[in-house]
Amino acid sequence: DAPAFPALSFWPALILAGFLGIHITGSFVRSQKNHTLIFTKENTIRNCSCSADIRDCDYCLANLMCNCKTVLPSTMEKTTYNSHLTIWFTDTSVLEMLLNFTRVWDLKLSFCGTAPLPTEYLAIWGLRKLRVKKVKGRFPEQSVTIYSSSSNEKENSLAVHNKDRQMLVYISFLDTSLFNGYSLLKSYSVENVSSITEHFPSLLYSDVFSTSDNKSYVVTFIY
Template identity: 75%
Template sequence: MAPVSFREHHLLLIGFLGICIINSFARSQKNHTLIFTRESTIRNCSCSTDIRDCDYSLANLMCNCKTILPFAIDRASYNRDLTVWFTDTSMLGMLLNFTVVHDLKLSLCGTTPLPVEYLAIWGLQKLRINSEVKGQFPEQTLTIYNNSDHEMRDELQVLHKDRHMFLYISVLDTSLFNGYSLLKSYSVENVSSITKHFPCLSYSDMFSVTNNKSYVVTFIY
């Protein structure tokens, strides 16, 4: 076999580096899920770049979007970052109640203040909110817990396989989008029964179907 010339070696090196750069760029293009509601229509999008909040036209142009029917919504879990644009609490509840979401951004695309209603989300680690309502705090971020602090508990992928693990439940007060105060939270650990500890929650009986022995319940307001 003839030895590889310097020129051939140079071309092979350039080709190898090009493949590495392309692979690195592809890995950096992390898609995230965007769901937005508008005039009773729900659009589910996969986006490779951040879209300006509530810019529906840009989302339809830059993301891979499809229209879904309300009864076809899959509430199981979102493994990727999830952004939701919404205009009312009824549609927001339909999308998020009792859904597993780790990193969530919620944007209120309207100027009407929201009433006090509650949403329950499983496994929420980070929450970002943005609101067009004329409050003092339009954009805020809240970290509920970090993976590094709770490695032994971060096993929510097996939520339906192991009911004896710790379960993180976040309860959001929808009036927080009015922006009248800083985003706050408090957590209650070692909750053995949601119905007994928080009987005033309108849907607390929904938690009684599980046999889990220990919840961590975080109220966000």
């Protein structure tokens, strides 16, 4: 019989292959960018950091797969979301608290409730892309892109770029009744608005915008 010792020569190759596999897998996991998921459940707010997309309104899976913590409504502060934000909601009061005059670039809203929503308007700063999922996913996901920018642009949450020494400011108004039943997600924008109060005197929240000579608004209505 042939000696068994030559078979040992395969072990270094196997060990190397295993090491490379672990290294590649670890690099892939580290390359995944976390995104923020916020949802309400039983009068509590859960703020989660997820490395993968979670099926809409699957609270158990979110608690299992994401790093979540409970947040008291009284401690919620306005913040800037520079990466993807997903919100699962059942009523507009939570959306108002989380989104009104908040800076969000990439947003997904999933309606997890059953009752029709009232017509309310939320003001969102700097929104680039919106995706919506209506009525517990009984309708296909819809999306609208308000504007896009290259990843290498140096910009803050409000100003996209300076043109002729004017700061271009994006503000979107979202009609919450769009989640009631099936309808195509629509939007339209009005550019070169120097004063929101003068251009839209009957618009809700218009009195909170200050008039400035160096600002030009792009106002988008989403419905």
